Each structure stands twice: as C-alpha cells, then as structure tokens.
Amino acid sequence: MLIGAVRRLSADSLARNSLLIMATTVGNGGLGYLYWMVAARTVPPERIGLATAVISAATAVSMLANLGAGHMFIQRLPGADAAGWTRIVVCGLALSSAATAVTATVAAYAVPVFSGNFAFLSGPGGTPALIAAALAVTLTTLLDNLWVAHRSGHGMLIRNLTVAIGKILTLAAVLALGLQGAVAILLSYVLPTLLISLFTVAVAVRRLRPPGPVRTSLAAGLRSELPHLRDALTGHHLINLTQAGPAALLPVLVTAHLGSESNAHFYLAWMTASMLFMVSPAVASALYAERANAVTVPVSRAAVVVAAVVGLPTAVLLVAGDQILGLFSADYAAEGGLLLRILVLAALPDAVVNLAVAHWRSAGEFRRCRRLNLVRAVTCLSLAWLLLPGSGVTGAGIAWLTGQIAAAVLVVATTARRARPVLREAPTGSHR
Numbered sequence: 001m002l003i004g005a006v007r008r009l010s011a012d013s014l015a016r017n018s019l020l021i022m023a024t025t026v027g028n029g030g031l032g033y034l035y036w037m038v039a040a041r042t043v044p045p046e047r048i049g050l051a052t053a054v055i056s057a058a059t060a061v062s063m064l065a066n067l068g069a070g071h072m073f074i075q076r077l078p079g080a081d082a083a084g085w086t087r088i089v090v091c092g093l094a095l096s097s098a099a100t101a102v103t104a105t106v107a108a109y110a111v112p113v114f115s116g117n118f119a120f121l122s123g124p125g126g127t128p129a130l131i132a133a134a135l136a137v138t139l140t141t142l143l144d145n146l147w148v149a150h151r152s153g154h155g156m157l158i159r160n161l162t163v164a165i166g167k168i169l170t171l172a173a174v175l176a177l178g179l180q181g182a183v184a185i186l187l188s189y190v191l192p193t194l195l196i197s198l199f200t201v202a203v204a205v206r207r208l209r210p211p212g213p214v215r216t217s218l219a220a221g222l223r224s225e226l227p228h229l230r231d232a233l234t235g236h237h238l239i240n241l242t243q244a245g246p247a248a249l250l251p252v253l254v255t256a257h258l259g260s261e262s263n264a265h266f267y268l269a270w271m272t273a274s275m276l277f278m279v280s281p282a283v284a285s286a287l288y289a290e291r292a293n294a295v296t297v298p299v300s301r302a303a304v305v306v307a308a309v310v311g312l313p314t315a316v317l318l319v320a321g322d323q324i325l326g327l328f329s330a331d332y333a334a335e336g337g338l339l340l341r342i343l344v345l346a347a348l349p350d351a352v353v354n355l356a357v358a359h360w361r362s363a364g365e366f367r368r369c370r371r372l373n374l375v376r377a378v379t380c381l382s383l384a385w386l387l388l389p390g391s392g393v394t395g396a397g398i399a400w401l402t403g404q405i406a407a408a409v410l411v412v413a414t415t416a417r418r419a420r421p422v423l424r425e426a427p428t429g430s431h432r
Contacts, residue, residue: 049260068237082212166192
C-alpha cells in the first residue's frame with residue numbers, strides 16, 4: 001500500500017512538487033526556529049528588532065524591484081529552447097538585481113525621512129546592509145521560481161535547506177568571534193544566502209537548461225527581453241505586489257509606529273505563523289506551473305493538498321502557540337500569544353484568496369487578480385496604520401485577518417456570480 005501511494009505521488013506532479021515546495025517551507029521553518037531561538041537567547045530584543053526591521057525593509061524593496069521576473073520564468077521557460085532559456089534567465093536575474101540595488105539605495109536615504117525609527121539606515125553600514133539583504137531576497141525568490149517553472153521542487157528544497165543550515169552555522173561562528181547585536185544577525189542571515197545563491201547561479205542553474213547552442217549577446221538579449229519585462233511589470237508584478245506587499249510591509253509599519261523592540265515581538269510571532277501562510281502560495285505556484293506546462297489541474301485538487309497540510313499545524317498553533325513562543329523567552333509569549341492565534345485564524349481565508357489568484361492568473365485574468373489583491377492590501381495596510389498606535393502588535397494581526405476575510409468574501413461573491421445561470425428572456429409573442 002505504501003509503495004502504491006509513493007508511486008501515485010510520483011505520478012502526480014502537482015502533489016509531488018507542492019509537497020517538495022512545502023517541505024522547503026517546513027525545513028526552513030524548523031531550522032529557522034533553531035536560528036531565531038539562538039538569536040533570541042543571545043541578543044537583546046531591541047537589537048533583534050533592529051535586524052528584523054532591516055530584513056523586512058529589504059523584503060519590501062525586493063518585492064518592489066524584482067520586476068515580476070519570477071512568474072515570467074514560470075510562464076515562459078517551459079518549452080523554451082537553449083538560447084531563449086538562457087536569455088530569459090540571465091536577463092531576468094541581471095535586470096531584477098540591478099533594480100533591487102538601485103531601489104534599496106533610494107530607500108536607505110528616503111525611509112528615515114518619514115520615520116525616525118528607521119534612522120539607523122542612515123548610519124554607518126545601513127545602506128550596504130539594506131542593499132545586500134535586498135539582493136539576497138531577490139535572488140532567493142527568483143531562483144525558487146526557476147525551479148518551480150521546471151517542476152523540480154527537489155532542487156529548491158536542497159538549496160533552501162543549505163541556506164538555512166548555513167545561517168545557523170554562520171550565526172554560531174559570528175557569536176564565537178565576539179560580534180553581537182544586529183550586526184551578528186544580519187551577517188549570519190545575509191552572507192550565506194548571498195553566497196549560496198551566487199553558487200547556484202554559477203553552477204546549478206545550468207543543469208535546468210535544455211540542450212542546444214546558447215551563444216547570445218547580452219546587449220541583444222536585454223533589448224529583446226525588455227518588452228517581456230514590461231508586460232511582466234503590468235501583469236505578474238502588480239499582482240505580486242498587491243498579494244505579498246502587506247506581508248512585507250507589516251513589520252515595517254510596526255517598526256515605524258512602535259519601534260524595534262515591538263517589531264521583535266511581532267516578527268517572531270509572524271515567523272511562527274508563516275509556516276501556514278507559505279503553504280497555499282506554494283501550492284498556488286505549483287498549480288500555476290502545472291497549467292503553464294499544459295497540464296489540466298482543477299483548483300479543488302490544490303485545495304485538498306492545502307487542507308491536508310495545514311490542518312494539524314493549525315490545531316497545534318492554536319492550542320500550544322504560547323508554549324512555542326515561550327521557547328524564545330517568556331516576554332515573546334506574553335507579547336505575541338494573542339497575535340499568533342489571530343494570524344493562525346487568517347490562514348484559511350488567505351488560502352482561499354491565493355488559490356483563486358493562481359486560478360485566474362493561469363486563465364490570463366490579470367485584472368481580476370489585481371483587483372482582488374488590491375482589496376486585501378488596502379484593507380490590511382490601512383487598518384494596520386490606524387490600529388497599531390492604540391492596539392500594539394495585536395492591531396497588526398487584526399488588520400491582517402480582516403484583509404484576508406474581505407478578499408475571501410470577494411472571491412466567494414465573484415465565484416457565485418459567475419456560476420449563476422443566465423436567464424434568457426422569452427421570445428416576443430410567446431404565451432404561458
């Protein structure tokens with residue numbers, strides 16, 4: 001029976017690659033707990049908050065600047081020849097990295113003007129730290145999408161586990177050398193991510209390339225790819241920004257309103273709940289990749305995969321969330337316990353919205369995807385801005401949950417309206 005189940009799983013590329021993507025999430029989550037547990041027990045909360053503020057700002061910068069190249073990989077790489085594949089990948093990585101570096105530089109000078117809690121970005125090392133962290137996030141995102149495009153989740157799993165282990169080892173080495181505070185966390189977080197990502201680009205990526213001649217001029221390749229990147233900007237990129245923007249910006253808003261110590265309490269609760277939030281995007285990416293490879297996969301099958309994976313972790317976090325946060329310290333449990341439960345409740349509507357976006361995106365209904373995500377983003381961020389000063393970090397959780405529910409209600413209403421049968425008018429002159 002077990003052998004038969006394994007064979008069925010191997011034959012079902014949606015389930016196989018969804019599980020590999022989620023295994024990446026679980027592996028990162030488990031090793032991430034160990035990483036942040038060591039950090040929380042050796043670094044004061046305000047220093048952790050400072051480092052996580054840089055990481056959060058870098059995530060927001062990367063999201064703004066990666067030009068939608070990741071989903072362009074998923075859409076265009078299947079079926080591309082060797083020369084076209086090389087042109088798409090090289091130009092996507094190069095242009096997105098350049099845009100990320102420029103955007104991070106501008107943000108390092110502009111953000112402190114609007115919030116004194118980000119004044120550290122103007123200090124020594126602030127700008128290079130933000131640029132390096134943003135580049136690390138961009139390369140990670142694009143390389144993950146590259147493996148998803150080829151339905152090769154095992155490559156993404158190996159790379160991410162290597163990065164996670166590298167972070168822990170680097171943190172131990174940095175602390176042993178006597179470095180403390182935000183510098184230790186940022187070095188251990190960014191350095192292994194960048195090095196392993198660069199190694200992946202130089203060595204591992206070429207194994208995904210189809211056979212054939214690959215000689216092409218970089219300048220000519222950039223010229224031919226610019227129209228496609230422009231299309232990705234107005235299509236996939238805007239969808240990605242409105243979909244993932246709130247998750248990247250919430251820690252930034254927490255820091256801006258409440259300071260770095262509160263952001264440490266928020267970030268560790270957020271990181272704990274993120275094992276749920278990463279499941280539905282993983283399955284959604286796998287669903288989109290299947291359909292990009294001309295495989296017909298119903299949304300219902302993707303929904304079953306999500307439900308099977310998140311059920312038990314959801315119950316565990318609702319029942320034992322305080323004890324899990326207490327592994328970091330009693331203060332993290334006291335400040336983030338209620339926040340964690342609110343975030344866990346948001347996983348269900350979040351999954352509904354993410355699967356709907358993947359379904360409509362694969363059908364080319366980009367405008368519908370943008371509108372749905374815009375409702376979620378505006379609701380979440382505007383409520384967070386209003387609630388944070390009075391409700392603390394719990395206000396961010398309430399804003400996140402409300403935004404997910406508003407978007408899920410819109411999905412249900414839209415689906416019901418489209419499924420409603422059209423009533424035809426009786427012909428003129430007809431009689432009952």
